Amino acid sequence: MSGQTLFTAPPKTKNPLLAALLSLIIPGAGQLYLGARNVALAIFATTVVLAFLIWFTLENFRVGQIEIGGVETSWLWLLFAAFWLWNVFDAYQRARGKTTSRLLSFGIPILLIYIIAWQVTDANFPRLVTRFNDVKIIFDALLHPDLFTRDTETQQGATTIWIPCSNPPQTTPPGGNSGLPVGVDKVCGTVGDPLAMAGRGFKPNTTGNIYWQEYGGTNEAQVRSGGQPVVVTTDANGNFVTSFDIPAFAGRDGLDPNAPTVQGIQARFVQEVGAIRPSENFHVLIGSIQQVPAPEWMVSLGIRSPDDTVPRFVPGGIFVTIGLGLMATLISIVIAAPLSFFGARNVMARVRGGTIIYYIARGIFNIVRSIDTLIWAIILVTWTGLGAFTGLLALSIHSIAAIAKLYSEEVEHTDPGPVEATTAAGGNLLQNIRFALIPQIIPSFLAYSLLRWDINMRSATVVGFVSAAGIGFYIVESIRKGGYHEYAAALWCIAIVVLIVDYLSAYWREQIVKNENKISTEPPKPFYKTRRGIFYTILFILVFIASWNLAQIDLSKLLEPAPTFASVIYDFVTVDLSIPVWEQIVRQMLVTIFQALLATTLGAILALPFAFLAAKNITGRSPRTRWIYYAARFILSFLRSIEAILYVAIFVFWVGIGAFAGMLALSVTTFGLIGKLFSEAVENIEEGPVEALTATGANRLQSIAFAIVPQIVPPFISYAIYQWDINIRLATIIGLAGGGGIGQLFANYTGQLQYHKAGAVILAIVVVVTMMDFASAKIRERLV
Amino acid sequence: MLRIEHLTKVFPNGTVALKDVSFQVPDGEFLAVIGLSGSGKSTLLRCINRLIEPTSGKIIWNDVDITALSQAEMRNVRRQIGFIFQQFNLVKRSSVITNVLTGRLGYVGTVQSLAHYFSKQDTERALNNLDRLGLREKAYVRADSLSGGQQQRVAIARALMQEPKMILADEPVASLDPVLSHSILKYLEQLNKEDELTVLCSLHFLDLVHRYATHAIALKDGQVVFQGLPQEIDDAQFKAIYGQDAQRVSII
Numbered sequence A: 001m002s003g004q005t006l007f008t009a010p011p012k013t014k015n016p017l018l019a020a021l022l023s024l025i026i027p028g029a030g031q032l033y034l035g036a037r038n039v040a041l042a043i044f045a046t047t048v049v050l051a052f053l054i055w056f057t058l059e060n061f062r063v064g065q066i067e068i069g070g071v072e073t074s075w076l077w078l079l080f081a082a083f084w085l086w087n088v089f090d091a092y093q094r095a096r097g098k099t100t101s102r103l104l105s106f107g108i109p110i111l112l113i114y115i116i117a118w119q120v121t122d123a124n125f126p127r128l129v130t131r132f133n134d135v136k137i138i139f140d141a142l143l144h145p146d147l148f149t150r151d152t153e154t155q156q157g158a159t160t161i162w163i164p165c166s167n168p169p170q171t172t173p174p175g176g177n178s179g180l181p182v183g184v185d186k187v188c189g190t191v192g193d194p195l196a197m198a199g200r201g202f203k204p205n206t207t208g209n210i211y212w213q214e215y216g217g218t219n220e221a222q223v224r225s226g227g228q229p230v231v232v233t234t235d236a237n238g239n240f241v242t243s244f245d246i247p248a249f250a251g252r253d254g255l256d257p258n259a260p261t262v263q264g265i266q267a268r269f270v271q272e273v274g275a276i277r278p279s280e281n282f283h284v285l286i287g288s289i290q291q292v293p294a295p296e297w298m299v300s301l302g303i304r305s306p307d308d309t310v311p312r313f314v315p316g317g318i319f320v321t322i323g324l325g326l327m328a329t330l331i332s333i334v335i336a337a338p339l340s341f342f343g344a345r346n347v348m349a350r351v352r353g354g355t356i357i358y359y360i361a362r363g364i365f366n367i368v369r370s371i372d373t374l375i376w377a378i379i380l381v382t383w384t385g386l387g388a389f390t391g392l393l394a395l396s397i398h399s400i401a402a403i404a405k406l407y408s409e410e411v412e413h414t415d416p417g418p419v420e421a422t423t424a425a426g427g428n429l430l431q432n433i434r435f436a437l438i439p440q441i442i443p444s445f446l447a448y449s450l451l452r453w454d455i456n457m458r459s460a461t462v463v464g465f466v467s468a469a470g471i472g473f474y475i476v477e478s479i480r481k482g483g484y485h486e487y488a489a490a491l492w493c494i495a496i497v498v499l500i501v502d503y504l505s506a507y508w509r510e511q512i513v514k515n516e517n518k519i520s521t522e523p524p525k526p527f528y529k530t531r532r533g534i535f536y537t538i539l540f541i542l543v544f545i546a547s548w549n550l551a552q553i554d555l556s557k558l559l560e561p562a563p564t565f566a567s568v569i570y571d572f573v574t575v576d577l578s579i580p581v582w583e584q585i586v587r588q589m590l591v592t593i594f595q596a597l598l599a600t601t602l603g604a605i606l607a608l609p610f611a612f613l614a615a616k617n618i619t620g621r622s623p624r625t626r627w628i629y630y631a632a633r634f635i636l637s638f639l640r641s642i643e644a645i646l647y648v649a650i651f652v653f654w655v656g657i658g659a660f661a662g663m664l665a666l667s668v669t670t671f672g673l674i675g676k677l678f679s680e681a682v683e684n685i686e687e688g689p690v691e692a693l694t695a696t697g698a699n700r701l702q703s704i705a706f707a708i709v710p711q712i713v714p715p716f717i718s719y720a721i722y723q724w725d726i727n728i729r730l731a732t733i734i735g736l737a738g739g740g741g742i743g744q745l746f747a748n749y750t751g752q753l754q755y756h757k758a759g760a761v762i763l764a765i766v767v768v769v770t771m772m773d774f775a776s777a778k779i780r781e782r783l784v
Numbered sequence B: 001m002l003r004i005e006h007l008t009k010v011f012p013n014g015t016v017a018l019k020d021v022s023f024q025v026p027d028g029e030f031l032a033v034i035g036l037s038g039s040g041k042s043t044l045l046r047c048i049n050r051l052i053e054p055t056s057g058k059i060i061w062n063d064v065d066i067t068a069l070s071q072a073e074m075r076n077v078r079r080q081i082g083f084i085f086q087q088f089n090l091v092k093r094s095s096v097i098t099n100v101l102t103g104r105l106g107y108v109g110t111v112q113s114l115a116h117y118f119s120k121q122d123t124e125r126a127l128n129n130l131d132r133l134g135l136r137e138k139a140y141v142r143a144d145s146l147s148g149g150q151q152q153r154v155a156i157a158r159a160l161m162q163e164p165k166m167i168l169a170d171e172p173v174a175s176l177d178p179v180l181s182h183s184i185l186k187y188l189e190q191l192n193k194e195d196e197l198t199v200l201c202s203l204h205f206l207d208l209v210h211r212y213a214t215h216a217i218a219l220k221d222g223q224v225v226f227q228g229l230p231q232e233i234d235d236a237q238f239k240a241i242y243g244q245d246a247q248r249v250s251i252i
């Protein structure tokens, strides 16, 4: 049966029962028989994919496992059968010129996929609630980042007591009071006895705590009552009274009435005094001013003698990160700009053999950029070792490929007319590029470079996870030590820096689009002779030198790879394609893909109401609601300014290590990113249709349903798919921080020096990311 | 003297744009090329300086067979032939003077020009050419801030920088309104008369042909269907060139 003749055959000859029968035997065959080739293909592919997923996840994750007569199977086959039956019904109806429910056709596969995704990523939302108390510590830390501190002043008064009472009880207290006058209502007592305490002479209206102390020793315990620390408050005269039970701590040496011990009870009032000043952690994160020996140039100019010291700013972790972001952007611009011409079809068409070069260039760009910066960093560590320089290389490599692709597309979008004109005037290839192409692409190149700076800045905050330098490393260390206040401080620093870069990048891009056009009759002064030009040149040089130093650029390292480097690269290239490895990879890849799917769904659902709150045309117009607009925007910007992998620590603490934590971390960033995209879609709503409907007498709800919803649903879906694509890229690395998925597998393999297998993981990542990229672009094209 | 002999162009997709076209253009002539849209006018003009590679046939200019030249030799020929485009083809974001200076690219060294270095004389010459076209004071504004007619004058100034012996103009006035059309064609006429440049110019309107051209050739489906003086195009000829349903229209 050739498709050709079936296609042209008149519809009367189609037999509904035959169509149904065909589809019953092979899903989609009936539809193919009826000439609906795309539908047939889609149905067949869906059936195959679903069958694979149900089988594979039953074997590997015990998804939907049930036992029927001693045979283990998955109840999801029921849903699968429902889809199969729908396909039969669809073929039957189609042959009779009728349609079937779309809800079923899309609903069953989607339902199946979400059920599987839920189980594979180990989603356990109740844990978010049941473990909420534990995670309060982190939220508290987030609100109190360790950046600033104040000096403290301590007031204390201590008294003593016999533990336990002897027989007969002591009549005089042990004595040995110290500090301000305090006293208790007993001379002796045992664990659990109620005790009243009073004191005077303290600062009025302040609070303090009670400590039980080993007399003459250093051990002490804070006195608690009902689990909470006892808090005492002084009155207006500086007196206090309180009562509590003698704590168990008092009996740690035993309670022998024949050998009572003297124990201390201290009231301690610690107060913050003086000005707020940067904490120790502030210096580590941001920097400090230190006295260093005078630099050579000062000595040689005679400004300072060799023994002098001069104050110098010693930059902290965040500056290393800023330097990395800047330097990586600069390097990638310089290298990607010329490379991009090899990836431009219109330029390569003018060179012999250019088309082949074009495909090679584009292929390399796509492969390199589908491997995340962090994975590059892991690979590069084997070459240049740990340190900021490796981070810089990883950032640069990924960035070169990403930006070269964008540049290439921009070169392809240029107007061929000017090139024709310079050719006609006798220009050669280089001259044509210089005079007819470059002036056309400069604005978009600049805009993309600025955008990339923003992206690189974000990546630079996490590259330290691997390369052990910059703020990412600091975060790893603080999490390891359980220093959540330090972790919080780092997050705040990152958010502030990224928000500033985000703003600057957007502002400058806007300026480029405005492209001011000055009218003058004089030839313009060359850039380097104008005052602005000189200022920017000097600024650029200073920033460049600073970044160079911060990134610890050491080109000699490139020439002195670690001794094992060659064998490592060999291992990476000769990938291990054996079945057990692939089973592992498919398994973890599914986790990654489903993590991305669920995170996108969760983030999008949460972002939906937020998008309206953060849309200028909804909340931004009226002065009464404008604060909502700004607050919503700020929350979105703040959340997306921090890379998903940095959130993983919070969720690992909350719900435990694994795919669920990674998924949640991902959904926080997704929320920020997609919320912004959604709100822009809302802002782009045209008022016209709303007005038209209102004019016909529709009420508010009706006009929302018929004029607004149709306008925002396609962009929302399109953005969600785009976000899924991005999330798969992000999900590939989330495992490096304990978030499960393919990243974790990669980290395990490299950690065990199994580079053959790690190479296979990279191969899988490249394939999946590229396919998703392609598919998402195609689907979005269709939607718009 | 420009001699076109049996010129044929078949595009890779199989379109035969020119079919065995032969004609001669003596030096100093103003030749109008007319014909319907799609008849092959642009293809013909672009073949002459090999912006399009001809499939077969010869183009002999001053006894040199252009079709047989190497790419490097072709640059030398191209710089002697100014080309003027319907869409002006200026680099919109560059200044007017930079656009004009690109007309010198065939003369200056690659390295020099890549550094945007042009000699004093070249800059001087650029300003003079702009002066001649009444655009001296626009030299340092960006090209996209000019009107269409001004942009086409910049394009002429750019062609003049080549010190051309011949000018090929592909519908130079098709994007302009009638008044501007005359001003642009007058400049071409001036170059033809005063500087004695050969001009090949494709045109849409017959009255422009009558007014400016010394000779005319007409193309139809890639073949020459008329050769001679503009006055010789009578109604029968007109119908042969433009089809039975065509009406004569005039602009101003």
Ligand SMILES: Nc1ncnc2c1ncn2[C@@H]1O[C@H](COP(=O)(O)OP(=O)(O)OP(=O)(O)O)[C@@H](O)[C@H]1O
Binding pocket: B011, B012, B013, B015, B016, B017, B035, B036, B037, B038, B039, B040, B041, B042, B043, B044
């Ligand atoms: N690059 C190309 N590839 C394929 N066919 C082409 C190409 N350029 C032109 N053609 C075809 O060659 C024929 C002649 O085109 P040409 O542009 O020379 O016509 P024209 O007379 O200049 O028309 P117009 O008045 O519309 O500019 C047309 O059928 C056109 O479709």
Ligand SMILES: [Mg+2]
Binding pocket: B041, B042, B043, B170, B171
């Ligand atoms: Mg044309």
